[in-house]
Amino acid sequence: MSRPKNQSYKGHGLSKGKEREQRASIRFKTTLMNTVMDVLHNRPGWVEVKDEGEWDFYWCDVSCLRENFDHTYMDDHVRISHFRNHYEVARSQGKGIFLFRRLKDITDWRQGTASKKFASLEAQPAHAATTTVNPSGSQDTRSSDDQKDELPVENYVAQRYIENPYLIGGRKFDLRVYVLVMSYLPLRAWLYRDGFARFSNTRFTLSSIDDQYVHLTNVAVQKMSPDYHPKKGCKWMLQHFRQYLASKHGPQVVEALFSDMDNIFIKSLQSVQKVIISDKHCFELYGYDILIDQDLKPWLLEVNASPSLTASSQEDYELKTCLLEDTLHVVDMEARLTGKEKRVGGFDLMWNDGPVSREEGAPDLPGMGNFVTNTHLGMQGRWEAVSMIGKTSCSNCSAPFSPRRKLPVDPGMEDRGSGSCHPALSLPDSCQRTSQHSSPSLQAGSTFAG
Numbered sequence: 001m002s003r004p005k006n007q008s009y010k011g012h013g014l015s016k017g018k019e020r021e022q023r024a025s026i027r028f029k030t031t032l033m034n035t036v037m038d039v040l041h042n043r044p045g046w047v048e049v050k051d052e053g054e055w056d057f058y059w060c061d062v063s064c065l066r067e068n069f070d071h072t073y074m075d076d077h078v079r080i081s082h083f084r085n086h087y088e089v090a091r092s093q094g095k096g097i098f099l100f101r102r103l104k105d106i107t108d109w110r111q112g113t114a115s116k117k118f119a120s121l122e123a124q125p126a127h128a129a130t131t132t133v134n135p136s137g138s139q140d141t142r143s144s145d146d147q148k149d150e151l152p153v154e155n156y157v158a159q160r161y162i163e164n165p166y167l168i169g170g171r172k173f174d175l176r177v178y179v180l181v182m183s184y185l186p187l188r189a190w191l192y193r194d195g196f197a198r199f200s201n202t203r204f205t206l207s208s209i210d211d212q213y214v215h216l217t218n219v220a221v222q223k224m225s226p227d228y229h230p231k232k233g234c235k236w237m238l239q240h241f242r243q244y245l246a247s248k249h250g251p252q253v254v255e256a257l258f259s260d261m262d263n264i265f266i267k268s269l270q271s272v273q274k275v276i277i278s279d280k281h282c283f284e285l286y287g288y289d290i291l292i293d294q295d296l297k298p299w300l301l302e303v304n305a306s307p308s309l310t311a312s313s314q315e316d317y318e319l320k321t322c323l324l325e326d327t328l329h330v331v332d333m334e335a336r337l338t339g340k341e342k343r344v345g346g347f348d349l350m351w352n353d354g355p356v357s358r359e360e361g362a363p364d365l366p367g368m369g370n371f372v373t374n375t376h377l378g379m380q381g382r383w384e385a386v387s388m389i390g391k392t393s394c395s396n397c398s399a400p401f402s403p404r405r406k407l408p409v410d411p412g413m414e415d416r417g418s419g420s421c422h423p424a425l426s427l428p429d430s431c432q433r434t435s436q437h438s439s440p441s442l443q444a445g446s447t448f449a450g
Contacts, residue, residue, distance in 0.1 A: 026333050029055040031064055034310040035317060039324040045334070057333055062087075062306055074281050079331055082305065083184070083282045088272040089303050162299055166292040168244065170203040174301060175238065175290040177377065179265050180327055184278040186353035189269055190330055191262070191375045193346045194319055195238040235316065242378035245296075253296060261290060261298045262373045266351055268303060283331055285323075322346060342374050350375045 027049045028040050036059050040046055049055045059081040074080070165172050178192035236244075245254045265288060287307025291299045309324065311317035326345030330337075342349045342356060349356050356374040 026057055027053070027055045028057040028059070029053075030059040031061045032059060032309065035320045035324060036309050039321055039328070043325075043328060057331075076280070077333070078281050079283060079333065080281055081283060081285070083181075083279065083284050084277045085275070087305060088275050089268060089286070089305070162291055162293055164294045166294050166296065168197075168199070171199050171201075173197045173199040173236075175241070175288075175292070176307070177238075177261070177265070177288040177290060178307070178323060179269075179286045179288060180330055180347060181269065181284045181286065182330065183280070184269075184273050184276040187269060187273055187351055188349075188353065189265070189351045190344070190347040191265060191350045191373075191377060192323060192326070193238075193348065193376050193379055194323065195377070196316070196319065197236040197238065197241045199234045199236070201234060235312070237315070237319070238378040239380065249296065257292070257296050257298060258375070258377050259373075261377065262350065262375050264288070264290065264298060264300050266355075266373070268300065269351075283327075285327055348374050348376055 025045050025047045026043075028046050029049045030036055030040055040057075040059065041048065046057075056077065057079050062082060065080070065082050065084065167173075175195060175197050177195045180190040180192065182188045182190070242254060242258075245257070268288075284305060285307065287304035289301040289304070291301050293299065309320050311320055323346070326347050330344045330347050337344065350373040358374045
């Protein structure tokens with residue numbers, strides 16, 4: 001229950017389980033009018049609270065967060081969808097800071113040194129490596145003896161552009177992966193099995209570095225492209241992406257890649273553990289954006305504290321609906337969980353104040369980074385399992401598939417029916433010949449891998 005702080009109020013004095021048993025319904029509030037609203041309205045026993053009514057669960061946007069923390073008393077059972085300073089891991093400045101934390105290279109992040117390096121970017125010759133510069137969303141107002149007369153300046157993070165991305169169908173893509181954090185102290189994080197790859201509509205080339213339709217994979221950008229096909233979209237589900245990589249490079253290579261991605265998720269969260277204001281009322285659903293280079297090395301592009309939950313297609317709506325339903329299962333307002341679960345819906349518990357071992361019977365994968373986590377990213381997820389009711393198997397490769405759903409063709413490509421086990425994953429000959437860019441590998445920055 002939430003009440004204004006200026007009201008005299010004490011909790012009911014009941015245990016969480018008993019208190020929830022006595023409540024006939026869970027009162028929710030939300031400021032979002034997308035898939036979140038649909039899922040909350042369709043959840044059994046949940047009723048919407050409008051205006052200033054008391055609520056038990058609040059899925060809010062970040063602009064409403066401070067108001068609720070500052071002026072609302074919250075009982076133990078109440079949950080809200082953001083940590084107070086959630087932006088620490090999400091903003092560009094935070095990304096830059098934890099990169100240096102992990103590299104133990106804080107000395108180069110002093111304003112004087114950073115300013116000189118930033119200024120030198122503009123003086124680089126045209127043939128130098130491309131660099132992207134992102135505003136951090138904050139200003140540096142620190143003062144010191146040699147900075148007394150300096151005006152506040154806006155902070156930026158400069159990143160080396162990955163010039164050799166892994167390409168499919170000659171097109172650049174990145175991965176959107178979802179991580180749910182239920183606590184920072186101790187760190188308790190869940191990884192969702194489903195996600196998607198976002199493709200550009202235009203073939204990749206460094207000769208058109210200013211063409212956003214070549215280099216930016218954001219759906220908001222790509223849907224403005226003259227070549228954008230609204231029915232086909234520009235996404236692949238992660239299961240299909242993993243199948244594609246395994247068929248081309250083998251399962252062991254794919255396991256190594258996804259293990260390196262696990263390291264990115266865990267170490268990025270660990271880097272902000274000490275600065276996040278951990279609160280038992282809070283949880284956070286992060287959207288990680290990962291780029292893969294032609295050496296199958298993952299790179300962290302961005303962490304989104306408010307990932308888009310608005311669907312761009314029917315398939316996207318189904319995925320995000322299941323993602324949100326499973327998020328609510330983990331948050332567990334109904335007090336149904338024992339606290340010992342390693343999997344809830346499509347979520348796998350990957351860190352619980354330490355690495356979580358895989359379920360008994362799961363194969364050990366030695367050498368896959370720093371630790372083998374209880375993660376199954378891109379494997380059969382909760383949404384995929386639902387769609388595979390009545391499944392059959394391919395007689396050639398024993399891979400299960402659903403007659404109710406057809407695997408998508410490569411983004412922007414037509415399926416030519418090549419006769420392979422999974423023709424929907426086959427690339428046209430012209431795309432196979434140009435599927436990899438030949439630029440040399442870049443090693444700038446850190447991926448937190450192994």
